Each structure stands twice: as structure tokens, then as C-alpha cells.
Amino acid sequence: MLKPLGDRIIIELVEQEEKTASGIVLPDSAKEKPQEGHVVAVGSGKVTDNGERIALDVATGNRVIFSKYAGTEVKYEGKEYLILRQDDVLAIVE
Amino acid sequence: MLKPLGDRIIIELVEQEEKTASGIVLPDSAKEKPQEGHVVAVGSGKVTDNGERIALDVATGNRVIFSKYAGTEVKYEGKEYLILRQDDVLAIVE
Amino acid sequence: MLKPLGDRIIIELVEQEEKTASGIVLPDSAKEKPQEGHVVAVGSGKVTDNGERIALDVATGNRVIFSKYAGTEVKYEGKEYLILRQDDVLAIVE
Amino acid sequence: MLKPLGDRIIIELVEQEEKTASGIVLPDSAKEKPQEGHVVAVGSGKVTDNGERIALDVATGNRVIFSKYAGTEVKYEGKEYLILRQDDVLAIVE
Amino acid sequence: MLKPLGDRIIIELVEQEEKTASGIVLPDSAKEKPQEGHVVAVGSGKVTDNGERIALDVATGNRVIFSKYAGTEVKYEGKEYLILRQDDVLAIVE
Amino acid sequence: MLKPLGDRIIIELVEQEEKTASGIVLPDSAKEKPQEGHVVAVGSGKVTDNGERIALDVATGNRVIFSKYAGTEVKYEGKEYLILRQDDVLAIVE
Amino acid sequence: MLKPLGDRIIIELVEQEEKTASGIVLPDSAKEKPQEGHVVAVGSGKVTDNGERIALDVATGNRVIFSKYAGTEVKYEGKEYLILRQDDVLAIVE
Incomplete structure (x- = not known):
């Protein structure tokens, strides 16, 4: 299992097929292109200068869109993942 | 439904037609061009280094102008949105 | 009405005619050029990392000079405005 | 009257004649060149993230040297000023 | 022994052989390439502006992936190491 | 008298003669070159975001080396000075 | 004696001979090259925005590796030193 660090x-x-089905399409190629995925693991949050750990807003299982x-x-x-x-993350698809 | 994260x-x-009606016109093409839209969803706010979440000033339903x-x-x-x-956001049109 | 956000x-x-009358002239074209205007609306202030909102120093009605x-x-x-x-803002003309 | 904002x-x-008299001369043209002037107005100070306003160290009437x-x-x-x-400001000439 | 400083x-x-066995493969050469390794030493943590030392999330013995x-x-x-x-570190391999 | 501001x-x-005597020589011309001098005035210190003024570590009379x-x-x-x-300042020569 | 300031x-x-003996060798010339040395003096630490002075982690006598x-x-x-x-500093050699 991969366990991301901090705010990752x-x-x-x-x-691609599923993505079309969910309706995320890019109307304008000149813009930054978002992509869609499922969150399979989240870090324990970023630690601030105050030593406080800020829990993440996304959770395992969330479907999210993010910059391509x-x-x-x-x-x-054997599976491909993206660590970001x-x-x-732009938005959660609910 | 898309739920934006943080300060998004x-x-x-x-x-375009409605935009002309509301009177947002760019007098000078050399300047950064603002655009107009309706807010359909807002994030829960940015979390500061103090661990405090700052609620957003714009709310769902606001009509806003922003950098193009x-x-x-x-x-x-089937609908186009912009996540920013x-x-x-430059101003709320009231 | 346009309501600016934060520190805008x-x-x-x-x-231009009024500007000459008020005496703001640029003696040196190699420098950044200031411009003059009236403040018609101000944001509610910037929110700091401490969650504190800092009220603006300029107020509606102020005459100000700013970078062109x-x-x-x-x-x-039907009217032209500048949102900044x-x-x-460099100074208030009192 | 011009009233500068914040830390301006x-x-x-x-x-130029007076400047030579006071003895500020640039010995090396490859260096950043300082210039001399009188402070005629000061802002009320910069507001920090803690919401505290920090009063300026220079005061009206000070003679200062600064980057050209x-x-x-x-x-x-009818008079020329510089807003910075x-x-x-590098130093106060006392 | 090498003792890394701060957040290093x-x-x-x-x-390379072991890496293939563990299944970390780069599907897209246009992306930043991660690499795999074992943590053999960790610093005592970064000291924040509050004078607080933030302990690291990775520990000696962790297997991690990181930017190449x-x-x-x-x-x-006689052994090769990487200090970063x-x-x-992108993630811990558990 | 010139009174430097803040952390200046x-x-x-x-x-140059005195400098050779004190033994500061640059062995490698590809590196940033330090220079030597006497501190004749110090600012009252930088003011932090907390509104606290941090006194300087160098004092009038110190002999220092600094980036050229x-x-x-x-x-x-009639005298040449450097304001920095x-x-x-890299180090105090004691 | 040279007394470094702050976090220097x-x-x-x-x-070079001693360095080879201690075994610090660069396997890949495309990477940033570390170098080895003895700490002969340390500053009193950096002062943070809270006015707190953070003592350094390295001490006089430490053998360290650092970016070349x-x-x-x-x-x-008559002796060559490096002020950084x-x-x-990447790590202390213990």
C-alpha cells in the first residue's frame, strides 16, 4: 500500500470512457485541462508553523477533478496511480 | 454536484447576450478582461496556518465579475462551469 | 452596483481635463505613471491568517492617485470604472 | 495635500546643486545610485497580519537618502514629489 | 554515520531490479519520475518561526518513493546514498 | 551624520592595503567576493509582523566582512560609505 | 577570529586527499556536488518574527557535508575558510 505524506x-x-459518462468535458482547449479520479489514500495533513496538523478536506473514496x-x-x-x-484538487464530484 | 475545495x-x-445587457464592456483591449457569471457553489474556505478556516465572502447565487x-x-x-x-473575483454585482 | 471584494x-x-486642472503631471516619462480617480466603492478588507479583517484606509469619496x-x-x-x-493606491488627494 | 497610504x-x-553641497556623491557608477530629499508626508504605517499598525521610522521634515x-x-x-x-529609504541625514 | 539536518x-x-519487482513503473515519460529507496537516517525536524521543532513523518526503515x-x-x-x-518524499510504501 | 533605517x-x-594586512584574500575568483569594513552606524532594527523590533547583532565599531x-x-x-x-554581513572580525 | 552572524x-x-579517505565520492556528475569540512565557528542563530533566537544544530568541531x-x-x-x-549543510558526519 502507498501512504501519501502530508497534504498529498x-x-x-x-x-476515458467512464469520464465521458460522468460528463466532464473540456469545452476550450486553451484552458488548463481538469482530469477525474478516485481518491484511494490521503496524507495525514500539512503541519503548519504553529505545529498544528491540518486534516485534509478530501477523503478516501471521494471522486475528484484536478488539473491534468x-x-x-x-x-x-500493476495499477497506475497519481500522487498530487x-x-x-479543484472539486469533489458528489 | 461539484463541490469546490477550500477557497475555490x-x-x-x-x-454573451446577457453580458451585454448587464453592461459589462471592456473599453480598453490592452487591459486584463473581466468576465461575468453566477456563483453556483462555494468551498468551505481556506485554512490558515493557525488552523482557522476563513469563510468565503461570495455566496451561492451571487453574480460576480472576475478575470477572464x-x-x-x-x-x-451537460453544462459548462468555471472553477476559480x-x-x-473582482466584485459582486448587486 | 458593483461591490468589490476584500482589499479591492x-x-x-x-x-484628462480635470486631471490637468488638479495638477498631477508626470515630469519624467521613464517612471511609472500615476493616474487619478474617485473611490466609489471599497471592499470590506483583507482577512489575515489570524482570521482578522483589516479595514481599508481609503473610503468612498476619496480622491486618490494610483499606478496607471x-x-x-x-x-x-454605461460608466467606466477601474477595480484595483x-x-x-499611492496617496489620497485631500 | 497628498496623504500617502500605509508605509509610503x-x-x-x-x-542637484544642494545635493552636491550636502556631499552625497556617487563614487562608483556600477552601483545602485542613492538620491536625497525632504520628507513632506508619511503614511500611517503598514498593518501587519496581526492587525497591528507599525508606525514609520521616518517623519515629516526628515532629510533622507534613497535609491534613485x-x-x-x-x-x-506645481511642485514635483516622489512617492516611495x-x-x-536608506538613511536619514541628521 | 551521516546524520541529516533539520527536515532532511x-x-x-x-x-533497478528490486524496483521492478516492487512494481514502481513510470507509464508516462513526460511526467516527473519517482524513484524508490529505504530511509536510513532522518533529521530531527524543521524548526518553525515559533521555535517549535516539527518531527518528521518518515522514519528510519521506511521504504519511500520520491522525485527522481x-x-x-x-x-x-563505499555505499551510495541520497540526501533529500x-x-x-511522495509516499511511504507499506 | 547618516542614520540608517531598520536593519541597515x-x-x-x-x-585595499589594510585589507591585505588583515589577511582577507579571495582564493577563488569564481566565488562571491567578500569585502571588509568598519561599522560606523546601525539601524534600530527590523520590526516584525508582531510589532517587535529586533535589535541588530552588529554594533558600531565592529569590523565586518560582507558580500562585495x-x-x-x-x-x-567627503568620506565614502556603504549602506547595506x-x-x-557574513562575519564579524574579532 | 571570525564570528559568523545569525544562521551562518x-x-x-x-x-581532497582526506576527503577521498573519508569516502565521500560523487557517483553522478549531473547532480549537485557535496563537499566536506570542519565547522570552526557558528553564529548565535536566526531570530524569528517572534523575536526568538533559534540555536543552530551544528556545533564547532562537527564534520559536515554541504553543497559545493x-x-x-x-x-x-593565512587559512582558507568557507562561510555558509x-x-x-546536508548532514553531519559522525
Whole structure:
């Protein structure tokens, strides 16, 4: 299992077909392109200068959209994941 | 439903025709161009280093103007939205 | 009515003729050029990391000078305005 | 009267002749060049994130030297002034 | 022994063969490439502006993935190590 | 007299001959070059966001070495000085 | 004696021969190259915005490795030293 650090989260990407079904389409190619995925793990939160740990707003199981160019791709035990910071998450799809 | 994170808000763009009607026109093309829209969802606010969450000043239903180049466009359930940070909002149209 | 957010203010530009009359002239074209206007609306102030809202120093009705290249122009109900941050205001003309 | 905002101050430039008299000369043209002037108005100070206003160290009447390239020139009621931030002041000439 | 300072940690790199076995593969060469290793030493944590020392989230013995381009390589007593900051660690492999 | 502001100090440069005598020599021309001087005036210290003034570590009379490219040269009452920030001072020569 | 200011330390470089003996070798020339030395003096620590002075983690007598390109070289009383900030120290060799 991969356990992200701090304000990082791990995303399992939603396949292109599923993505079309959920209706996330980019109307304007000149804009930053969002992408969709499921959160499979979240860090324990960022620690501030006051020594306080701020819990994340996203939780495991959330479906989220995020900037396409954010994060780092990894393949772990045969599956592809994306590790990004919570701040790169634009919205939760509820 | 899309639920924005932190200090992000979701905007439904005002159509070009409606925009002219409301009177937002750009007198000088050399300047940054504002755009108009309705707020359809707001994040729960940014968390500061003190661990305090600062509620947003814009609310769902507000009509706002913002920088044209700010944010990320998404299409969700057939409608186009823009996700941007509250700081990109210039003013509320009351 | 346009209601600016946070530390933003809305300026009604002073016409070129009036500006000459008030005596704001740029002696050196190599310098940043200030411009003059009336404040027609002010935001409720910036919220700091301590969650404190800092009221603005400029008020509606103030005549101010500011950097010519600051802010975003908007036309609202037939009039032109400039939306800028208080920090772009150089001085109040009293 | 011009009333500067925050940590800004207004300077009346010392004429070139007077400047030579006071003995501020630049020995090395490759260095940043300081300039001399009289403070004619000071802002009420910068407001910190704690909501505290920090009074300025320079006062009206001070003779100061500052970086030549700092600030914005304005002409007001026939006189030329320079508006700059206190941090651009290098030293007070006592 | 090498003792890293502050928020730095020392990594013993996992060999390429072992890396393939653990299944970390880069599906997209255009992305930042993560790398895998074992933590052999950790600093005592970063000291904040409040004078508080924040203990690290990674511990000696952890297997971690991190950005390939992060850190500084050293060879010490015949072995190669990488010294990097905890923030360059993407996730712990559990 | 020149009174520096905040965290600035005023240095009287040590002559090239004297400098060689004290033994500060640059072994590698590719590195940033330090220079030597006497502190003739110090500011009252930087004011932090907490409104606290932090007294300087260097005092009038100290002999210091500092980065050659730091600061601003001024000539005052026939003597050359350098005004720089305390952070540009590398060490005190005791 | 040279007394470094704030978070600066003074290093006596370890000779190339000694360095090879201690086993610090750079396996990859494309990476930032660390260098080795002995700490001969340390500053009294950085003062934070809270007015608190944070003591350094390195002490006189420590053997440290640091980035090769960090710091400023000085020759004092016939010996060469390097003055750098503690944050440029990667690890203490124990």
C-alpha cells in the first residue's frame, strides 16, 4: 500500500470512457485541462508553523477533478496511480 | 454536484447576450478582461496556518465579475462551469 | 452596483481635463505613471491568517492617485470604472 | 495635500546643486545610485497580519537618502514629489 | 554515520531490479519520475518561526518513493546514498 | 551624520592595503567576493509582523566582512560609505 | 577570529586527499556536488518574527557535508575558510 505524506493524496484515474459518462468535458482547449479520479489514500495533513496538523478536506473514496498536469504518476502492484497535493484538487464530484 | 475545495468557487458563465445587457464592456483591449457569471457553489474556505478556516465572502447565487483568464473550465452533466479561487473575483454585482 | 471584494476598491477615473486642472503631471516619462480617480466603492478588507479583517484606509469619496497600469477596467451601466487593490493606491488627494 | 497610504512617504527632491553641497556623491557608477530629499508626508504605517499598525521610522521634515530608481514621481500644485515606500529609504541625514 | 539536518533524510537507493519487482513503473515519460529507496537516517525536524521543532513523518526503515531529480547523491564508506528533504518524499510504501 | 533605517548599517570601507594586512584574500575568483569594513552606524532594527523590533547583532565599531556586491555606496562629508542590510554581513572580525 | 552572524557557520575545508579517505565520492556528475569540512565557528542563530533566537544544530568541531556551490570563500590569517548558512549543510558526519 502507498501512504501519501502530508497534504498529498493518491488518485486512481478514471478511464476515458467512464469520464465521458460522468460528463466532464473540456469545452476550450486553451484552458488548463481538469482530469477525474478516485481518491484511494490521503496524507495525514500539512503541519503548519504553529505545529498544528491540518486534516485534509478530501477523503478516501471521494471522486475528484484536478488539473491534468498536476502530480506524479506511479504504477504500483500493476495499477497506475497519481500522487498530487490536495491543493491541486479543484472539486469533489458528489 | 461539484463541490469546490477550500477557497475555490464554481461559476456558471453568463451568456454573451446577457453580458451585454448587464453592461459589462471592456473599453480598453490592452487591459486584463473581466468576465461575468453566477456563483453556483462555494468551498468551505481556506485554512490558515493557525488552523482557522476563513469563510468565503461570495455566496451561492451571487453574480460576480472576475478575470477572464482565471480558473479552469469544466463541463458537468451537460453544462459548462468555471472553477476559480475567490481571490480571482473582482466584485459582486448587486 | 458593483461591490468589490476584500482589499479591492472601485475607482471612477478623473477625466484628462480635470486631471490637468488638479495638477498631477508626470515630469519624467521613464517612471511609472500615476493616474487619478474617485473611490466609489471599497471592499470590506483583507482577512489575515489570524482570521482578522483589516479595514481599508481609503473610503468612498476619496480622491486618490494610483499606478496607471494597475487594476482591471470595467464598464457598468454605461460608466467606466477601474477595480484595483488598495495597495496600488499611492496617496489620497485631500 | 497628498496623504500617502500605509508605509509610503512623500519626498520633495533636493536640487542637484544642494545635493552636491550636502556631499552625497556617487563614487562608483556600477552601483545602485542613492538620491536625497525632504520628507513632506508619511503614511500611517503598514498593518501587519496581526492587525497591528507599525508606525514609520521616518517623519515629516526628515532629510533622507534613497535609491534613485525607487518610487513614483508626481507633480502636484506645481511642485514635483516622489512617492516611495519607507523600505526604499536608506538613511536619514541628521 | 551521516546524520541529516533539520527536515532532511538519507535514502539508500533501491536497485533497478528490486524496483521492478516492487512494481514502481513510470507509464508516462513526460511526467516527473519517482524513484524508490529505504530511509536510513532522518533529521530531527524543521524548526518553525515559533521555535517549535516539527518531527518528521518518515522514519528510519521506511521504504519511500520520491522525485527522481530531488536531493544530493553522496558515497559514504563505499555505499551510495541520497540526501533529500522530507517534502520531496511522495509516499511511504507499506 | 547618516542614520540608517531598520536593519541597515553603514560601513566605512577598509582600504585595499589594510585589507591585505588583515589577511582577507579571495582564493577563488569564481566565488562571491567578500569585502571588509568598519561599522560606523546601525539601524534600530527590523520590526516584525508582531510589532517587535529586533535589535541588530552588529554594533558600531565592529569590523565586518560582507558580500562585495551588496549595498549602496554614498559619499557623505567627503568620506565614502556603504549602506547595506545586516543580512549581507557574513562575519564579524574579532 | 571570525564570528559568523545569525544562521551562518564557518567551515575549514577538508583537503581532497582526506576527503577521498573519508569516502565521500560523487557517483553522478549531473547532480549537485557535496563537499566536506570542519565547522570552526557558528553564529548565535536566526531570530524569528517572534523575536526568538533559534540555536543552530551544528556545533564547532562537527564534520559536515554541504553543497559545493554554497557559501563565500575567505582567507583569514593565512587559512582558507568557507562561510555558509546552516541550511546549506546536508548532514553531519559522525
